[in-house]
Amino acid sequence: MTEFEFEQQVTALTQKMYRVSASLLRSPQDRQDAVQECVWKAWRKLPQLRDESLFTAWIMRILVNECKRLCHSHWREVTVEEIEIEQPDGMDNRLRDEALHTAVMQLPEKLRLAVTLYYIDGFSLRETAHILHCPEGTVKQRLHRARTTLRVLLEEEV
Amino acid sequence: MKELNWKDCFEPAPEAFERSVQRALQTKTEEHQMKRIIPRSVIIAFALILVLMATALAFGGDILNFLHAKDIGEVQIQKPDVKVDYAKTGILKEIRVDEAVCDGRSVHMLVTCTADPEKGSLLWGFDWDKDLSTLPFAAERAAAPQVYVLNPSQMVVETGGQRYEMMENLVKRYDSACSISMDITFFIDEMELGDSMTISAGFSLDEFVLNDDFIMPVAETVPYNVTLPVQIAKARIYEATNLPIKLENYKVLSARITRTDMGSYFEIEVEDDYDPEEYENSMVEDEEGCSVPSITLPLHGSPWFHVLDQEGKELPCMTNEWKNLDRFSDAEEWMHLLIREMIPITQIGSSYTIQPRDSGTGELFTPYILEFVER
Numbered sequence: 001m002t003e004f005e006f007e008q009q010v011t012a013l014t015q016k017m018y019r020v021s022a023s024l025l026r027s028p029q030d031r032q033d034a035v036q037e038c039v040w041k042a043w044r045k046l047p048q049l050r051d052e053s054l055f056t057a058w059i060m061r062i063l064v065n066e067c068k069r070l071c072h073s074h075w076r077e078v079t080v081e082e083i084e085i086e087q088p089d090g091m092d093n094r095l096r097d098e099a100l101h102t103a104v105m106q107l108p109e110k111l112r113l114a115v116t117l118y119y120i121d122g123f124s125l126r127e128t129a130h131i132l133h134c135p136e137g138t139v140k141q142r143l144h145r146a147r148t149t150l151r152v153l154l155e156e157e158v
Numbered sequence: 159m160k161e162l163n164w165k166d167c168f169e170p171a172p173e174a175f176e177r178s179v180q181r182a183l184q185t186k187t188e189e190h191q192m193k194r195i196i197p198r199s200v201i202i203a204f205a206l207i208l209v210l211m212a213t214a215l216a217f218g219g220d221i222l223n224f225l226h227a228k229d230i231g232e233v234q235i236q237k238p239d240v241k242v243d244y245a246k247t248g249i250l251k252e253i254r255v256d257e258a259v260c261d262g263r264s265v266h267m268l269v270t271c272t273a274d275p276e277k278g279s280l281l282w283g284f285d286w287d288k289d290l291s292t293l294p295f296a297a298e299r300a301a302a303p304q305v306y307v308l309n310p311s312q313m314v315v316e317t318g319g320q321r322y323e324m325m326e327n328l329v330k331r332y333d334s335a336c337s338i339s340m341d342i343t344f345f346i347d348e349m350e351l352g353d354s355m356t357i358s359a360g361f362s363l364d365e366f367v368l369n370d371d372f373i374m375p376v377a378e379t380v381p382y383n384v385t386l387p388v389q390i391a392k393a394r395i396y397e398a399t400n401l402p403i404k405l406e407n408y409k410v411l412s413a414r415i416t417r418t419d420m421g422s423y424f425e426i427e428v429e430d431d432y433d434p435e436e437y438e439n440s441m442v443e444d445e446e447g448c449s450v451p452s453i454t455l456p457l458h459g460s461p462w463f464h465v466l467d468q469e470g471k472e473l474p475c476m477t478n479e480w481k482n483l484d485r486f487s488d489a490e491e492w493m494h495l496l497i498r499e500m501i502p503i504t505q506i507g508s509s510y511t512i513q514p515r516d517s518g519t520g521e522l523f524t525p526y527i528l529e530f531v532e533r
Contacts, residue, residue: 007183014179018171032178039182097166104167119164137441150162 001052009055010039016121017063023116024067024109034066041066057123057130064113064131103153111146114139238267244380249277249306249363253382260355261420262390263347264477264500265315271308271361272337278304279335281366298335305366306377308338310359315346317355317388327477343477343500357384391418396506396530404431405514405526413512413528421476421502424465426512429494465501466511466525473510476500506530 001009017038021031042059049058104115117128118139129136238258244250250273257268273280279302281290286307290296299305313324326344333339346355360381398413411427440452462480465473478499508530514523 010179010183014176015171017179018175019168021175022168028172028174032175035175036178036182039179040186043186096169097163100162100164100167116167119162120167135437141441 001046001049001055006043006046010042010059013056013059016060019116019120020060020063020113021067023104023112024064025070030067030070034063034070038063038066054130057127060117060121060123061131061133099154103150106153107146107149111142111149114142115146115150118143239385240382241385242380242382244378244382248380249273249378250361250380253361253380255382255384258357258384258386259420260346260386260389261418262351262388263393263416263418263423264343264345264420265355265357265386266420266476267342267357267384268339269342270333270337270339273306273363275302275336278302278306280308280338281305282330282332282338283307283309286366294332295335302335307364307366309362309364310340311362311379311381313342313344313357313359315344315349315355315357317346318350318352320350322349327475329474329476341476345477345479345500351388354385354387357386358382359384391420393418394506395533397533398528399531400527400529403526405524408514410512410526413530415506415510415530417504417506419504421500421504422506423498423500424510424512425496425498426463427494427496428514462515463497463499464513464515464522465499466513468507468509470511473501473503476502506532 017035018031021034025031025034038059042062045062049055104112104120107115113132114128117123117131118125123131125136125139129139132139238255240253240255240258242253244253250271252270252272254270254272255267256270257266259266271280279295279299281293281299285293290299293299310328313326315322315324324344326342328343329341331339358381360379362376363378363380365377394417396415396417401413402409402411409429409431411429413427414425416423416425442452462478465475467473476499478497480495480497509527510530511525511527513525515521
């Protein structure tokens with residue numbers, strides 16, 4: 001893969017990357033940190049990717065890793081900008097389905113991530129399993145649990 | 159579920175996020191090189207120069223006194239510059255910081271809070287629902303005009319132009335009915351350290367009303383700041399020679415002790431020892447018809463370990479953390495972890511026993527003796 005192709009593929013994945021990072025990280029600053037680190041890491045490790053057809057799943061897996069690393073850090077860096085500006089990245093909540101968003105964000109992390117990748121980002125079961133590094137059966141099981149939970153949450157909403 | 163409008167579940171990526179992606183692409187080569195050229199050791203070396211300058215000017219010489227163990231360290235202590243923002247006429251008469259020191263890996267502080275005996279006595283925040291008669295100085299506390307519950311607030315560290323929210327480890331001791339001392343310790347080795355750091359924290363006092371259903375109005379909030387120089391202490395490394403080994407159903411891959419004058423850091427790398435296929439095949443249906451694994455992976459709970467000395471006595475843990483290791487996959491079920499603890503000892507023996515424990519269930523597993531040699 002050439003540098004130009006890498007840049008094109010990453011740019012095309014921006015929306016998917018945002019949704020995955022938003023499903024795991026609350027802070028807009030953390031999401032930006034995670035995606036930057038992901039891109040740098042992917043570029044460094046690109047020579048290790050033997051099958052380029054797996055690029056999308058591979059880079060998404062790196063992103064999930066980065067988000068989790070930030071999530072599970074025992075401390076979190078707080079920038080001055082983050083404290084002073086309420087929504088530094090200009091996030092516009094009016095452009096989303098608030099009821100569905102709230103319900104999805106109430107799911108446990110594992111279920112939320114499976115739903116984001118499979119239903120929202122449109123990855124196949126196989127790709128989702130690859131990104132999450134777990135068997136397809138586990139993804140199916142998580143999706144099933146997520147659907148059951150979402151049904152309850154959304155009924156409560158109505 | 160397909161009828162749901164999934165595409166509207168998240169708002170579109172904001173411009174700032176898109177800019178981050180583009181900036182990362184533009185700087186991918188540059189950042190890649192920078193990260194290699196300016197490794198942590200260089201940052202530490204730079205901090206060390208600053209620290210040596212500060213040390214030469216400021217240190218009078220003293221030794222550490224952790225609550226767990228006296229006179230253990232040889233790190234010379236900077237008398238901390240403590241600024242406490244509260245009215246001296248308040249319930250808390252004093253917040254005293256007797257020790258505040260760092261070795262480049264962690265920070266240790268000894269903080270004592272003392273209430274004005276004429277106003278009331280102190281009860282540690284996590285003790286409020288205990289049987290008060292079993293706590294130290296119970297009679298004096300009961301005789302006080304009022305009991306106040308002392309709660310530590312979020313701790314924030316500022317160094318190197320950045321701010322960090324800390325999850326500190328805290329061990330308390332009742333010195334009297336009106337006074338509580340605390341060992342506060344936290345890791346700093348992932349921070350970009352400046353030549354000094356300012357720690358901002360505080361305490362809140364709630365009125366404790368006996369026999370009244372947990373109504374505890376806030377009586378006072380007392381912030382305090384501590385400024386101390388960043389010291390980078392010389393380290394000696396010891397590595398376990400009899401690893402890897404399979405313990406119960408997971409593996410200990412490596413273990414290391416890093417000793418500084420301030421204490422010792424045990425690091426243990428562990429991973430689950432399960433076959434993913436076996437795990438997948440163990441799925442059974444629960445009462446709701448969902449597939450669930452019948453195998454519980456050992457590191458899936460709250461893995462931890464105790465460090466025991468040659469006599470089998472558990473060594474006190476000053477602070478600890480665990481993290482998923484980056485080089486492993488992002489598997490959620492199959493864990494590969496680095497667990498580390500700071501132990502307040504400066505003389506390293508040739509062997510230590512580790513005893514794995516699930517801190518969620520309290521279950522203890524088979525202990526194992528690690529043999530160490532200096533690297």
